[in-house]
Amino acid sequence: MSLLHWAVLAPFIMAVFVPVLRKKAALIHTGWFVLILPIVLFGTFLQYLPVTMNNNTVMQTAPWIPSLGIDFTVYMDGLSLLFALLITGIGALVVLYSIYYLSKTKESLHHFYVYLLMFMGAMLGVVLSDNVITLYMFWEFTSISSFLLIAYWYDRDRSRYGALKSMLVTVFGGLIMLGGFLVLSIMGNTFSIRELAARAPELNEHPLFLLAMILVLLGAFTKSAQFPFYIWLPDAMEAPTPVSAYLHSATMVKAGIYLVARFSPIFAFSGYWFWIVGAVGLFTMVWASFNAVKQTDLKSILAFSTVSQLGLIMSLLGIGAASLHFETLDDNIFTAAVIAAVFHLINHATFKGSLFMVVGIIDHETGTRDIRKLGGLMSFMPITFTLSVIGAFSMAGLPPFNGFLSKEMFFLSMVQLIELNLFNIETWAILFPVLAWVGSVFTFIYSMIIVFNVFTGKFQPEKIEKKPQEAPIGMLISPIVLASLVVVFGLFPNLLSYSLIQPAAAAIVPSIIPAGEQLDVHISFWHGITAELLMTIGVIAAGILLFKFMPKWGRVYDHFPGKVTLNQFYNSGLYAAERGSNAITNAYMTGFIRSYLVYIFTFFIAALGFTMWAKDAFRYDASAAAPIGLYEVCLIVVLLAATLTILMAKSRLTSIISLGAVGYTVSLFFVIFRAPDLALTQLVIETVSTALFLLCFYHLPKLSRHEEKRRFQAGNAIIAAGVGVIVTLLGISAHSSKFFPSINEYYVENTYEKAGGENMVNVILVDFRGFDTLFEISVLSVAALGIYGLIKLRLEKGGETNENE
Amino acid sequence: MKTNDVIFQTVAKVVFFMIIFFAVHLFFAGHYYPGGGFVGGLLTSGAIVLLLLAYDMKTVRRGFPVDFKWLISLGLLFSVGTAAGSLMFNVPFFTHAYDYFQLPLFGKTSLHTAMLFDLGVYLVVIGVTMTIIQTIGESE
Numbered sequence: 001m002s003l004l005h006w007a008v009l010a011p012f013i014m015a016v017f018v019p020v021l022r023k024k025a026a027l028i029h030t031g032w033f034v035l036i037l038p039i040v041l042f043g044t045f046l047q048y049l050p051v052t053m054n055n056n057t058v059m060q061t062a063p064w065i066p067s068l069g070i071d072f073t074v075y076m077d078g079l080s081l082l083f084a085l086l087i088t089g090i091g092a093l094v095v096l097y098s099i100y101y102l103s104k105t106k107e108s109l110h111h112f113y114v115y116l117l118m119f120m121g122a123m124l125g126v127v128l129s130d131n132v133i134t135l136y137m138f139w140e141f142t143s144i145s146s147f148l149l150i151a152y153w154y155d156r157d158r159s160r161y162g163a164l165k166s167m168l169v170t171v172f173g174g175l176i177m178l179g180g181f182l183v184l185s186i187m188g189n190t191f192s193i194r195e196l197a198a199r200a201p202e203l204n205e206h207p208l209f210l211l212a213m214i215l216v217l218l219g220a221f222t223k224s225a226q227f228p229f230y231i232w233l234p235d236a237m238e239a240p241t242p243v244s245a246y247l248h249s250a251t252m253v254k255a256g257i258y259l260v261a262r263f264s265p266i267f268a269f270s271g272y273w274f275w276i277v278g279a280v281g282l283f284t285m286v287w288a289s290f291n292a293v294k295q296t297d298l299k300s301i302l303a304f305s306t307v308s309q310l311g312l313i314m315s316l317l318g319i320g321a322a323s324l325h326f327e328t329l330d331d332n333i334f335t336a337a338v339i340a341a342v343f344h345l346i347n348h349a350t351f352k353g354s355l356f357m358v359v360g361i362i363d364h365e366t367g368t369r370d371i372r373k374l375g376g377l378m379s380f381m382p383i384t385f386t387l388s389v390i391g392a393f394s395m396a397g398l399p400p401f402n403g404f405l406s407k408e409m410f411f412l413s414m415v416q417l418i419e420l421n422l423f424n425i426e427t428w429a430i431l432f433p434v435l436a437w438v439g440s441v442f443t444f445i446y447s448m449i450i451v452f453n454v455f456t457g458k459f460q461p462e463k464i465e466k467k468p469q470e471a472p473i474g475m476l477i478s479p480i481v482l483a484s485l486v487v488v489f490g491l492f493p494n495l496l497s498y499s500l501i502q503p504a505a506a507a508i509v510p511s512i513i514p515a516g517e518q519l520d521v522h523i524s525f526w527h528g529i530t531a532e533l534l535m536t537i538g539v540i541a542a543g544i545l546l547f548k549f550m551p552k553w554g555r556v557y558d559h560f561p562g563k564v565t566l567n568q569f570y571n572s573g574l575y576a577a578e579r580g581s582n583a584i585t586n587a588y589m590t591g592f593i594r595s596y597l598v599y600i601f602t603f604f605i606a607a608l609g610f611t612m613w614a615k616d617a618f619r620y621d622a623s624a625a626a627p628i629g630l631y632e633v634c635l636i637v638v639l640l641a642a643t644l645t646i647l648m649a650k651s652r653l654t655s656i657i658s659l660g661a662v663g664y665t666v667s668l669f670f671v672i673f674r675a676p677d678l679a680l681t682q683l684v685i686e687t688v689s690t691a692l693f694l695l696c697f698y699h700l701p702k703l704s705r706h707e708e709k710r711r712f713q714a715g716n717a718i719i720a721a722g723v724g725v726i727v728t729l730l731g732i733s734a735h736s737s738k739f740f741p742s743i744n745e746y747y748v749e750n751t752y753e754k755a756g757g758e759n760m761v762n763v764i765l766v767d768f769r770g771f772d773t774l775f776e777i778s779v780l781s782v783a784a785l786g787i788y789g790l791i792k793l794r795l796e797k798g799g800e801t802n803e804n805e
Numbered sequence: 806m807k808t809n810d811v812i813f814q815t816v817a818k819v820v821f822f823m824i825i826f827f828a829v830h831l832f833f834a835g836h837y838y839p840g841g842g843f844v845g846g847l848l849t850s851g852a853i854v855l856l857l858l859a860y861d862m863k864t865v866r867r868g869f870p871v872d873f874k875w876l877i878s879l880g881l882l883f884s885v886g887t888a889a890g891s892l893m894f895n896v897p898f899f900t901h902a903y904d905y906f907q908l909p910l911f912g913k914t915s916l917h918t919a920m921l922f923d924l925g926v927y928l929v930v931i932g933v934t935m936t937i938i939q940t941i942g943e944s945e
Contacts, residue, residue, distance in 0.1 A: 676839035680831075684847045688934070695941065756903040756915055757836035765841065766919040766926070767901050773922075774884055777929040781877045784933040788874070791944045 002060035004074040007044055008128055010037060011121030015114045022110035030109045031099035034117065038092035041124075045084045052078045052503040059130065059194070069191050075130035078503020082342065083127035083258055085500070086349050090250045091120050093478035097357050098242035100475040101364065112152060112240070119145035123251050127258055131191045132181040139177070139223075142252050143170040149247060150239040162235035165570070169222050169232040177219020177259075183212040184266070197265040197510075204269050213267045216259065217276060224256025226314060227284040230307040231566045237299040241360030244299060249306050249352035257310065257345060260317050261508045268321035268509070278318030278432075284311030286435050289442035293449070294557040298359045298369040301446050302352070305395065308443060309348045312410060315436075316341035319413050323509055334416065335509060340409030342504045346496065347394065347402040347489065354482035355391040355450065358384055361475055362454065367465035371449065376459030381470050383480075385455045390483040394490065396447035396543070397440060397536060402489035404536070411436060411532035437535055444543030445550070452547075598719060605722040608730065618729060621736035631672050639665045652697055660690040677761045810859065817859035824852035832927055842923035846930025853931075854938060862942060873935040880928030887922040 014037050022030045051058060058076040065071075076084075095116070102109060122145055125138030143166075151163035181191075187206045188196045196203065203209055220226075225233040236248055247253070260277060267273045285308045292304030316337045323334030361384050362377070363369045378385045390401060397407030414433040461467070489496060546553070588595070612618055642665065645658040663686030670679035747760055747768065757763040765773050832845030856865050891900040903917035 677841065677844070680839060680844045681847070684844065684851070688847075692941075755901070755919070756917055757919070759835060759837055759839060759841070761839075762835045762841040762923075763919070766835075766922050770888065770899050770901075770919075770922060773926060774888060777881065777884060777926055780933045781881060781929060784877060784936040785874070787937050788940050791940050 001062050002074070003044070004058065004060055004076060004128060005062050005072065007041055008074060008121060008124045010041065011117040011124070015117040015121070018113045018117065019110040022113075029099050029104045030113055031095055031102070034113045035092060035095045035099070037117070038088045038095060038120065042085065042088040042092055045081060045088060048076055048081050049499060052076065052081045053499055055503060055506060064134070070133045071131055071191075072134055073130040073192065074128045075194060076128065077507045078500070078505070079258070079261055079507035080127050082346070082500050082504045083254070084124060086254070086346070087120060087123045087127070087251050090246060090349060090353050090482075091116075093353065093481055094242045094246040097245070097360070097475060097478040098240070100472055101242055101360055102240065112149075115145050115148045115152070116243070116246070119149065119247065119252070123255065126255050130193050132185060132193060132196075133191055135193075136174070136178050136181055139219075139255065140171070140174050142223075142255060143167065143174055146170070146236075146247050146252055149243045150236045152240055152243065153238070156238065158235075159238040162232070162238040166232040166236045168574075169229055173219045173222025173229065176215050176222075180212050180215025180217075180219060183208050183215060187212065193262060193266075200266045200269065200511075203266060209270070210272060213270065213273060214276075216263055216267070220256035220259040221280065222256070223259070224253050224310050224314065225284075225307045226256070226280050226311060227287055228566050230284065230288060231570055233307055234295075234300050234303040237297070237303050241299070241356060241363065244302075245353050245356035245360070248303065249356055250349040253306060253310055254345065254349070257313050257317070257341075260314065261341070261504075264317065264321060264508045265510055268324050274318055274321045276318070277321065278315050281311045281314030281316070281318055282432060282435050282439070284308065285315060286311075286439040286442070289439045289446065292446040293442055294554070295446075296371050298362065298371060298450065298454070299356075301371075301450060302355055302359060305443070305446060306348075306352060308439065309344070309352065309395070312436075312439070313341050313344050313348065316344065316410060316413060317508070319417065319432075320509060322417075323512055334413070335505065335512065336409060336416075337413035338505045338508050339501055340406055340413055342501045342508070343402075343409065343493070343496070344406035346500065347406050347486070350482045350485045350489065351391040351394040351401070351403060354387055354479040354486065355395070357475075357479040357482070358388045358391060361471040361479070364475070365466065365469060365471055368463075371453045373460060373463040374454045375457040376455070378455040380459075381455075383470060383476055385451075387476075387479045387483045388451055388455065390486050391479075392447040392451045394486045396444040397539065400490050401486050402493065403486075405490065405493050407440065408532045408536060411440075411535045412530075415531050415535075433535070437539065440535075440539045441542045441546065444539055445547050448543065448547045449550075598715070601719050601723055605719070605726050608726050609722075612726075612729065612733070617733055619733045619736040624735065624738065629672075632669075635665055635668055635672070652700075656690060656693045656697060659693065660686060663690070675761070677759070814859045817855050821852050821856055824848060824855065828852065832923070835923060836917060836919065842926030843930055846927040847934060849927070850931050850934035850938075853935060857938070857942070862939070873932045873939065876928050876932030877936065878932075880925045880930075880932060882925070883928060884922050884925030887918055887925065890918070 014034065018030060018034065021033045025033070048058065055078075058074075060074050062072045095113075098112070098116075102112060119142060122138045122141030126135060126142060129135040129138060147163050147167040150166055151159045153159050184196060184203075185191050187203050187208055188199050190196060190199075222229040233248060233253065237244055239247070264273075288304045288308035288311060292301050292308060295301045295304060320334055320338035320341060323338065359369060361381070362374065365381065366374065366377070368374065394401030394403035397403045411433065414436040417429045417432045588599075639662060642658045642661040646655045646662070649655045649658065663682065667679045667682035667686065670676075670682055747764060751757055751760045751763045755763045755767045757767070828845045828848035828851075831840030831848060832842060835841030835845070853865065853869065856868065887901075888899045891902075892898060894900075894902075901918045901922070903915055903919070905913055905915050908914050
């Protein structure tokens with residue numbers, strides 16, 4: 001267990017103490033204690049910065065289940081470090097924010113911080129694990145803790161609905177991803193991601209490669225809310241705002257991005273990867289930004305915006321995979337896509353985190369998040385306004401914020417696609433930059449809505465509950481820190497380029513970097529009048545126009561039918577699944593023993609009949625058969641007559657007597673087949689059981705004592721005949737195919753020699769195979785005690801036991 | 806309805822002993838001739854049932870002041886004890902031993918631990934049969 005192991009486990013350990021702190025130190029907000037941990041962890045991870053900057057990595061293994069090859073292996077490279085810093089850094093800010101956001105007295109803080117710490121530890125585990133099984137374990141931990149956090153206000157209906165939805169979607173994806181991991185580890189014969197990456201070329205040839213890739217991608221897409229799995233994210237907005245800021249903008253939804261980036265070295269050689277990741281990402285980006293514009297709830301806008309931005313990052317990662325195919329180009333422009341992805345990842349975490357916190361402040365100070373009720377808050381909340389301008393403008397891609405830079409790089413990568421004829425992309429390539437541009441226009445519009453519809457316009461005091469005022473300073477610290485980072489990264493992007501971006505990008509596409517060299521990461525603020533700059537200007541112009549005339553064209557959204565949304569599909573799918581399984585279960589679980597016997601016998605006939613037919617198992621060999629004597633024929637006639645009487649009898653009494661006749665005939669068979677012990681026992685037992693049947697008959701209730709003939713049912717007759725035929729065939733086949741001589745010679749020889757007896761049956765029963773007898777008498781004893789218990793301990797009508805003795 | 810079944814009762818008294826002797830004979834002869842603990846036990850309880858039919862539950866209970874459930878456990882104890890006894894002599898579970906002895910009244914006779922096991926079976930079968938019949942007979 002190294003320092004890194006303890007860093008991953010520390011939040012879990014801390015979570016154990018949170019309830020104690022809440023109880024023992026109730027006067028201090030529990031968040032203050034929790035705050036220490038992410039700060040310490042952030043400092044710890046910062047120490048690894050020099051290591052990864054020099055393209056070194058750290059790998060530590062602690063055995064967990066060594067016999068199965070499952071170890072708790074932590075692996076630190078540029079990508080892991082970037083995520084670890086995001087998780088702990090934003091985690092610290094979110095904890096600080098939550099101290100002021102959540103009331104000390106009204107909320108159950110210990111729940112909140114336990115879940116949050118669990119989540120933090122799980123995320124650290126996801127990004128630092130090298131073993132896929134450990135990765136999966138932490139992955140599911142994030143799903144579970146996110147479920148708990150979304151349903152934090154569990155007495156609200158919407159919270160529970162959102163939590164359940166996110167759970168179903170992400171666990172669905174998680175399980176599929178586990179399947180992908182297992183396929184991958186079977187292909188590569190190892191659970192280690194690093195070793196799998198080392199075998200990437202060999203894995204590419206494997207027939208299961210595509211399957212593994214699609215399974216892993218489905219996991220990543222569900223977690224990162226890509227189309228069509230994004231539906232859970234808007235409903236997850238029922239969580240407290242710090243949770244939305246942390247989980248649903250900066251960390252958990254980026255777990256899918258991390259997964260795609262982490263597995264790029266394995267899968268990215270495939271053209272499918274480029275296509276699937278790139279196209280799904282881009283489509284998600286456009287679709288979500290288009291939908292974000294019509295939302296009226298601030299958090300919903302941000303949720304759709306998160307989906308859209310994640311799609312953007314995802315598409316950049318997909319396009320970055322093209323860089324692996326053009327290593328001969330001098331100026332490998334597609335690495336720029338990877339760099340843009342990493343850069344935008346950082347940017348998104350900063351501005352989206354601050355925007356969520358701003359929305360939380362507005363909600364906290366006015367009591368609503370509905371943009372139709374808000375307006376003119378600028379003069380009341382100047383700091384919040386400034387923060388939201390920075391965040392939203394960066395999101396829209398305006399200079400001088402960091403969003404501008406990554407948006408430019410995004411356009412650049414998309415434009416480059418046109419110039420290359422790649423994977424038969426041909427004329428379709430023009431769609432990529434066009435879609436990217438359209439998506440960006442909508443991004444611009446909703447960013448403006450967040451700022452201008454809330455902070456400018458008419459102030460409507462009658463619609464909001466509280467008198468708005470500036471938030472307390474403690475609540476503002478975190479968004480201020482994030483917004484300053486937005487500006488700093490915007491003005492001095494090269495602070496990041498070799499410290500964080502280059503090592504992370506190098507981890508995503510390691511194979512294209514020659515040994516001993518580094519990727520050339522230089523983010524320039526101004527690089528001349530290029531296509532991407534013109535596109536940005538176009539975005540701004542179109543965006544302003546559309547924003548101004550929003551009321552005119554906004555009615556477009558009304559024409560989208562509410563019935564065919566994905567949410568509707570999800571809801572009716574769940575409903576149909578429930579109804580369907582109910583209907584199926586009710587259809588065959590009739591509650592009648594008769595039906596179940598029909599199933600059992602039908603299966604019996606089908607299974608045996610099919611086996612006999614498929615294996616050609618029927619044999620008929622009369623050579624081993626004994627001659628049939630007169631006595632046997634007579635007894636068989638009696639037996640058949642008695643059996644038919646049972647079936648045809650109108651009265652139950654006749655049936656019971658006939659059954660007795662069958663039993664005595666059988667004992668006569670034992671006599672003529674020379675089994676005196678059996679004959680004796682059969683006689684006595686048949687007598688006893690017939691007496692018991694008569695007893696039952698005597699006690700039948702008067703009401704249903706109809707003496708009527710059994711109704712004939714064709715189905716029953718067919719099944720009965722089938723069972724009879726199958727068993728007969730089976731008996732004949734078994735008798736006709738004896739492969740070994742019987743072992744009875746041994747008993748014949750040794751009954752007297754070794755066991756000192758002459759009655760072979762009895763000697764077998766008590767000596768050679770006495771074990772069976774021992775348990776048969778146990779069965780008898782249990783039966784007797786059971787009857788005794790049933791009769792003596794009958795429940796009376798009043799519900800009390802009647803204990804006679 | 807009270808009937809006078811003095812003939813039945815008298816015959817039952819006599820026949821009871823004949824059945825019991827036959828049952829004991831079957832039990833003891835089991836190792837060499839058809840019979841054994843199971844049939845012996847069934848016939849013994851058949852004899853008691855005969856008394857039950859001739860007299861009534863109370864009378865028979867006075868004649869046999871036995872709780873038949875105890876008979877079941879006693880029988881199981883005998884069987885398991887016989888089987889487990891072999892462990893004390895360092896041989897596998899359920900190993901029987903026998904030998905021939907010169908007994909004062911019977912002459913040369915074989916004594917066999919399998920007999921003890923069979924005695925367990927005999928007692929269990931009596932216990933089981935009588936418990937069932939008594940329970941059902943007494944229930945309303």
